[in-house]
């Protein structure tokens with residue numbers, strides 16, 4: 119079921135944890151919520167769940183306005199970061215809980231509950247563990263049980279708060295692709311909080327980037343990567359290499375600034391610039407997006423070291439005066455560059471941002 | 482969890498162990514044994530006669546009544562106090578925490594005196610109570626109030642650390658699954674703390690049974706009417722009825738011993754189970 123947040127804000131004492139967020143999640147969508155620690159991801163998720171009653175704004179789930187509906191009546195599946203399984207109940211009892219506490223009129227018969235529980239345990243692949251207690255399970259198994267418990271009441275909206283945080287990387291990777299398939303199979307709408315960007319990029323249809331309680335950008339993984347709305351978003355989603363530069367009156371980049379001043383380089387088209395007019399800019403690229411072309415020209419950058427990095431060769435590239443170095447990844451299929459040779463920089467893939475702290479009319 | 486290093490056996494350790502046992506025998510077992518022998522000085526018949534005495538029976542009945550009232554009341558109150566303090570944040574939470582511990586730090590005599598000051602003949606509400614013919618001090622209500630006050634912290638204090646360590650996550654999970662407040666409390670909160678709760682209830686009962694100071698101040702020592710078992714023991718002792726005093730004392734000690742033993746047994750059983758898991 120779709121979720122519609124309109125101007126949601128939340129204060130803890132005097133500090134705002136969530137600031138005026140408007141966001142629409144459509145039916146069947148898998149949305150990832152990312153951001154640095156303390157950005158307000160958990161708070162926003164708890165607001166949607168109804169566990170954080172002190173917020174302002176409007177919230178609807180499906181066609182229903184739930185702004186004032188208590189958590190227990192929202193029928194949302196919630197998977198907690200530390201599982202929050204009931205320790206005094208077996209796996210089967212944990213999963214059955216949501217059905218057993220229903221008022222008698224809506225409560226399924228005992229046999230129906232048992233059938234549903236075993237069906238769910240099969241679905242999350244922990245069928246044989248039904249009679250164990252949570253402390254007798256591994257982290258990954260607890261995670262699956264927590265998911266089965268959340269799904270028992272057939273919620274149409276599933277909220278997950280860093281559900282894979284405590285798992286080792288291999289299990290993590292396996293369980294997240296599995297979660298994505300489950301999401302499709304059950305026709306769920308899911309919101310996943312994570313601070314692992316690769317996880318978000320891999321499973322989500324769209325990613326919402328939060329920063330200091332505000333929504334920085336919401337977009338598909340591709341759009342976020344190709345057209346980040348701010349330097350913060352680009353840096354948050356992966357490793358970056360940055361250069362300061364100056365733009366001319368038509369917005370085209372003219373030259374690099376600082377230690378790289380005078381280094382021969384190719385720049386992106388003016389169309390990608392954040393705004394017309396001269397001024398200082400910041401160019402940001404992934405390490406593998408920088409092209410290196412051997413040259414003997416004056417002021418060329420110097421290759422000072424290299425090593426392997428998977429399918430790439432890793433080069434340390436120094437500014438002409440030697441004061442500054444960046445790491446560049448280059449496919450190892452390309453001919454290797456000579457050690458200590460000069461090279462020009464191909465920065466055509468750079469995202470261009472107005473330079474932080476500099477006004478556009480400067481320079 | 483960290484594993485403590487294996488215990489070492491050295492002459493020094495052996496000496497210390499012996500000393501500990503010696504102290505235990507000297508200060509704990511010896512007095513208890515003397516209690517038994519003193520009580521049995523005139524044989525088992527003497528003990529039975531002492532216990533069948535009208536005043537002794539009245540004292541036992543009164544003590545049983547005090548336990549029967551104080552334990553349930555303080556279990557419920559302590560449970561809700563602990564729940565509120567650990568699961569919710571509200572203004573003056575810290576103050577309430579201190580208040581709950583107050584009975585532990587205040588001398589029992591003071592705990593008795595406050596009731597006299599409030600409800601005694603010259604107390605704040607004394608005249609009003611007298612006008613309406615209600616006796617609080619030197620009567621059952623006073624004894625109950627004093628015992629309630631003294632035994633209040635036990636349930637709350639034993640339950641709070643467990644509730645604290647679990648946080649609100651289990652309750653929130655249950656809420657998200659559609660459980661109402663009652664269901665959450667009965668099916669999630671209570672079962673998760675059941676061992677600590679039982680332990681707290683036993684402590685509370687042991688203290689309610691044994692309380693002397695606070696009750697002594699408000700009771701008025703009327704034999705057969707306002708004397709609990711500990712008070713009656715003192716009366717008997719002061720009247721040179723050693724057999725009577727020690728017989729009742731032995732009964733009291735047995736009850737407390739049974740409660741402590743069942744607590745220990747419970748902890749031991751639970752320890753074994755959690756290892757098995």
Ligand SMILES: Nc1ncnc2c1ncn2[C@@H]1O[C@H](COP(=O)(O)OP(=O)(O)OP(=O)(O)O)[C@@H](O)[C@H]1O
Pocket residue numbers: 130131134135153154155156157158159160161162313
């Ligand atoms: N109960 C609370 N009382 C006061 N402040 C809180 C409370 N919960 C969260 N905050 C504050 O609100 C802000 C957002 O917290 P939140 O837990 O939503 O961050 P998060 O994005 O989930 O971070 P993380 O990735 O570390 O889990 C933080 O500054 C935090 O200190």
Ligand SMILES: [Mg+2]
Pocket residue numbers: 159160161
């Ligand atoms: Mg969080």
